[in-house]
Structures are given as structure tokens and as C-alpha cells.
Amino acid sequence: MAASSEEFSVNANEAIRISLVQPGPNNRLITKHEFHPKFTYPIVGEAEQIFGYKGLEVELLFAAHDLRPHLQCSYVKKFDTVGTTSALDLNKTFGNFLPPTAFQQGFESEVLDDSKAAEWTPPGVCVKKYTRGGENFEVWAGSLLDMPMRTLVDNIQIFIVFFIEGGQFINLEEVDWTLDRWRVYLTYQKASKTPTPNASPYLFVGYATTYRFYKFQKPPKDHIPISFPPTETITPNTLPSRVRISQFLITPPYQSSGHGSALYQAIYDQVMADPTVLELTVEDPSEEFDKLRDMNDFDNLEPQFKAINLKIDTSPFASMDRGRLKRVPTARLLPLDQLQAIRSKNKIAGRQFARMVEMYLLAQIP
Ligand code: ACO
Numbered sequence: 450m451a452a453s454s455e456e457f458s459v460n461a462n463e464a465i466r467i468s469l470v471q472p473g474p475n476n477r478l479i480t481k482h483e484f485h486p487k488f489t490y491p492i493v494g495e496a497e498q499i500f501g502y503k504g505l506e507v508e509l510l511f512a513a514h515d516l517r518p519h520l521q522c523s524y525v526k527k528f529d530t531v532g533t534t535s536a537l538d539l540n541k542t543f544g545n546f547l548p549p550t551a552f553q554q555g556f557e558s559e560v561l562d563d564s565k566a567a568e569w570t571p572p573g574v575c576v577k578k579y580t581r582g583g584e585n586f587e588v589w590a591g592s593l594l595d596m597p598m599r600t601l602v603d604n605i606q607i608f609i610v611f612f613i614e615g616g617q618f619i620n621l622e623e624v625d626w627t628l629d630r631w632r633v634y635l636t637y638q639k640a641s642k643t644p645t646p647n648a649s650p651y652l653f654v655g656y657a658t659t660y661r662f663y664k665f666q667k668p669p670k671d672h673i674p675i676s677f678p679p680t681e682t683i684t685p686n687t688l689p690s691r692v693r694i695s696q697f698l699i700t701p702p703y704q705s706s707g708h709g710s711a712l713y714q715a716i717y718d719q720v721m722a723d724p725t726v727l728e729l730t731v732e733d734p735s736e737e738f739d740k741l742r743d744m745n746d747f748d749n750l751e752p753q754f755k756a757i758n759l760k761i762d763t764s765p766f767a768s769m770d771r772g773r774l775k776r777v778p779t780a781r782l783l784p785l786d787q788l789q790a791i792r793s794k795n796k797i798a799g800r801q802f803a804r805m806v807e808m809y810l811l812a813q814i815p
Pocket of ligand 1: 695707709735741
């Protein structure tokens, strides 16, 4: 009887285990957090199965502070070929998603003996500190041009594939390093004490990347333009720009505790503080991210809508029959000038702002 392919396959989401580790007592690594990926189809294919192994365990270790990675695979049995199908080459497959350092020997001793870890700080500068459940957290921000930041992003990008459906890698080979347009935001827990003197107090929580691009400005009505720049051309940081959130991730152990909101607000505060940035936008947001963004934008805008006593002016309807209702211009129903002023002051993108206005108006219905 022919063997079924399930006999020679394992579920990739179960077989792959991600561990954030740091030096512990007795010169051994301890696992601070352990979790499985949500998606593996971009790595192993649509069925999320790894063919050719029995009892396979793919352990992906990351130093909890600087996120240097290490891949460790073990199995009970390997079936080199079954019929015409060969076992998945794990190193080659993961090599497309991890830096070459992930496949080198000596990870454990390097992390255990890293005398600089205790002094290590995340790349960039600290832009926010907050506490949750009695623990301290920090958000650090810096340019992707900084080598330590670039290395860290390279180490961790596999998380984008693991946790964001359809998430895109930043192709670090193709980034134009002459333009400083990418910024990275990192959230870390900062422990008040460490398990051993050479362990870092910093534990990775999540990160986001943003990039900026030129925002085309409508010229004044009486201005006759000679030539228009393209609307989404990359420009230096002094020109009026949009900032776009590209990747945004809070690791599973820290989700649903307000860390996503804190990270989003940290990015938003930076955008608000930069006079050359006119708008914050998001690339391909997931449903969960939309919810987080709505929640935060609404909290910010609600008092401002209240202050202008925002409501629909129904008086234009009074003198009309049903057939003409559709033709009432929005400007007669809502204070569009005041709304536009709030929108540009808060640097919210047009469609998102319209959603917030709609949410507010719906919330006013008794
Ligand atoms: N204490 C407790 N709970 C809180 C607090 C707080 N202080 N603040 C907010 N919450 C609640 C919220 O009410 C919300 O409620 P819910 O559980 O009913 O949804 C929930 O916590 C989520 O809000 P946050 O905790 O702020 O968000 P979180 O840290 O979980 O981050 C995110 C959300 C980013 C979507 C995260 O789940 C994640 O990374 N998911 C996987 C990857 C992903 O989808 N990323 C976005 C892709 S889109 C893009 O990259 C542009």
C-alpha cells in the first residue's frame, strides 16, 4: 500500500518554535518567551507542511535584546526522497528569510559570554517610556541607515512573514542608502533586574517601520505650473512629506496589553513634532491594525469634534421633497472648513478622517 504524504510531513506552524533567550544562572540560556508562527506559507508553501521528516522540531532562537538569530533543527527520521519528492532542504529554505549568521555555530556561547550585553541599548534614541502592569517599557527610534538598526531589522524580518498575512520584507539590498527615508521604531521591556550580570535588561516586544515620500501640494488657484513633480517620488527629508507605516508588529506574548497603541502613539507623536511631515498613512493595514488605529485616532479626535459641536445640520432637508434629498451638498450638512482644519492639524489621511467623522456622528445618534 502506498504511504500517504502526511506520514512524511509535519505541520510547519507547530514544528517551528520561536524562543527569545538570554543568559541565565549556571551559565545556561533561559527562554524568556516562546511562541509559534501564525503563518508559514510564504516559507514552506501553501499547505504549511514540511515534507520529508518525522518528529521534526525547528527551533528559532533569538537573543532577547539584539535579536541575533540561530536556527536549530532536529528530527526523529529524515526521508531523503519519497517517490519523486525530496525532503525540504531546511537551511536553504530558511536561508531566504534569515541572515547567514543564523546558520553559524557557537550561538549559545556567544550569547552567554557577551560581556557587552549588560551595557547594550537598542539602536537609535529613546522616544517614549511607559509602564504596564508594573513593568517598564521603552520605544526607541532610529534610521534604517544606522548599521546596528539595519542588522537588527535583518535579524527580525522573518517575523513579518510569520505574523503579518501578506507582509512584505524590506529588501535591504534594494534600499537606496543615499536617502534617509526609512525609520524603525522598537518597543522593549526594560527589566529592573537581570538573571545574571551579563544579561541585558532589554527584552524585545515589537517593532514598526515607516518611510516618507513627497506629498504633492495643490498649487494656489491662480498659479500656472510649469511642471509637476511625480506624487510619490522619494525626496530628502526637508520637503513636505507623507509618512507611511509599512510594517507593524507586537510579538504574541505582549499582544492585547496596549503595546500596539503605545507604539502607534509614539510614531504619531514623532509625526506631529516634525513640521515637514503633513500626513500619516498606513500601507495595507490588517483588520486588527485598523481597529488599533481607529481606537487611537478616535480617542485623539473625539474631544476636538466635541469642541466644534460637530453634528449634521438637518435644516436643508426641511424645505425639500424626498426626490431632491440626494442633491444636498455635504458642505451644507457639515462644517467642512472646520473639519479640514482639524484634519490637517492632526495630520490624519483623508479616508481615515472621514471614517472618524462617521464614527463620531453615529455615536451621537440617541
Ligand atoms: N491594557 C490592557 N488592554 C489594552 C490596553 C491597556 N492599557 N490598551 C489597549 N488595550 C486593548 C484594546 O482595547 C484592544 O482590545 P481587544 O483585545 O479587544 O482587541 C487590544 O488591547 C489591542 O490593542 P493593543 O493592545 O494596543 O494592540 P496590540 O498590542 O495587541 O497590537 C497588533 C495590535 C499590532 C495588530 C498586534 O496584535 C499584532 O502585531 N498582530 C500581528 C501582526 C499584525 O497584524 N500587524 C499589523 C499588520 S498591518 C501593518 O503592518 C501596517
